[in-house]
Amino acid sequence: MNMSLDYPVEVIEKGYSEENRHYCCLLCGDEVEKGVIYPVGDVFFEDWRYMEHHIEKAHGSVFELLLSGGKDQTGLSDQQTKLLFLIYEGKTDKEIQKELKIGSMSTIRNHRFSLRKKEKQAKTLLVLMNLLKQRQEVITEEPDNDGTIEKSFEPPAELARYFSKEDGRLKTLRLKEQEKDQLLATIALFFNAKKVYTESEINVILEPIFEDYMLLRREMVDRGVLTRNTEGSEYRLYCKNENGDGEEMDFKKEMKLKAKEEKPSYGIFQIKNVKNGKLFVSSTPNFKTLNGLEFMLNTGGHSNKELQTDWSEHGKDNFEIEILETIDEKDWRGTNKKKILEKQLDKWLEVIKPYGENGYNSLKKV
Template sequence: MQKLSEMFWRASVEEITKGYVYDEKEKLYICLICGEAFEKGIIYTPDNNKYFEAEKYASYHVSKEHSSMFEYLINLNKKLTGLTDHQKNLLKYFYEGYSDSDIVKATGGGSTSTVRNHRFTLREKEKQAKIFLAIMQLLERNHSPKEKFITIHRGATMIDERYATTEEEKQKILKAYFREGLDGPLENFPARKEKRKIVILSHIAKKFKTGVKYSEKEVNDILKNIYEDYVLIRRYLIQYGFLDRERDCSQYWVK
């Protein structure tokens, strides 16, 4: 899960738009949503019996399994998109080709001029984002960051200074809390130390595979080997957006 999150944040805007990246070393096209990989040079056959080379099939996979990259991105946490719910709803209408008057009818409120103003505001936001990206790329070229911060998981329910932890600090925290090396059991859980809590939960979440559904018993069995109060860890994994579950707790999965 952590590797997939890192891959997502390292991807270019173009790659995120497509929904997959190419791993030159492994010769794989990898879905940025679920991590499924398709090997270059292999021919894939979907249900309709058409033949696709790996990259084409990666694109087919994104649309078939995840509806669309637009749908996935627009539904990410507000802390990641910077968009209000109202802006998200408008963007969905824009994406589907609605005119300003059509949107007014569909929403049952506002006016065409209000919708037009929103279009203008979002276009300005796009320009600002481009300038900011260019500034950050120039900054990184000129001064490579000496300290790399930990990766923020995409299911994060909050994004603030609690994630301002470097990789070096992360390793110190893990070594301090886990016995017998990083795969050993957890000595204790820092319930009141937010930065440490996130580092530890992120490490524990690696025990779960993306795209796999787990029963509550399976989740408990994994967590029992890590910490005696496995119910506490399970609750925090859900609360902090590392795992998600059905309302009846019948299934759990990486968020």
């Protein structure tokens, strides 16, 4: 299994990255929604702890996975790889000597010394590459005569999986909303807020990033990153100050503020097994946590055992998650969210009756 290494060392060590609203597994790309408590049997995990649980159960040790990458990834010989693995297992030098059939203890000590030397060399290389990158940024970000910033495109580390390793281009624009905002915010750094661009100039900037640069250009206009005059002959980077003399927009910051301002929608939803028609009806204080629900089912952690068994047997493609009711707080003034959800869930359970052969819910004990 390939692990994404386009992250800082401390992130790779954990095996997952922390995004704005979720944690992302670097090994398989699965996401865990933040702010959700995940039940596993009789134990309840916080979001980040559940991601650690997922990595442990689905992938094992990050150490072992990295070590299994081979010489091209680690730079280690077969003997050094075996040695590291045995040290990680807690073997003594004597046990290692016996298992690797090494003639003397001094040979093992020499191997340990070589590994420490490689560690220092790796640190030196990391520092050199960081200094080189900083130097290149100073050189390449000098504006040219027309005010356009010239630099090579580097995608955010958490979006690296969407880019081709061969030519560095974006492979698809079918990204999640938050990821697309992050991508466009990065691309926006290529534009100067004081410059008026022609369509051809926009295309020259976008074509190296995405083959269908016209689609990317339209996306940037539709999402308000670029503004365009009615004739389509002039483009500008969206700027808070309409007179054009303000700073370039902080698109990421705006997206974060927008997310904070948006109240989460909540209500009643159902999960339908299209194989047998059985239903599971429940409520949620935030519909965005349905991603976490699907992840929980995919990893075998849902508390409803019957639903979990069928999901594991038939696969997620044979289930549909549908929102039954989005609750409007205006109709429930003075009532707290928990009581609203309880009352509306009871109403839907009475209508649908997802019990026995018809569903996965259990009748309430009177």
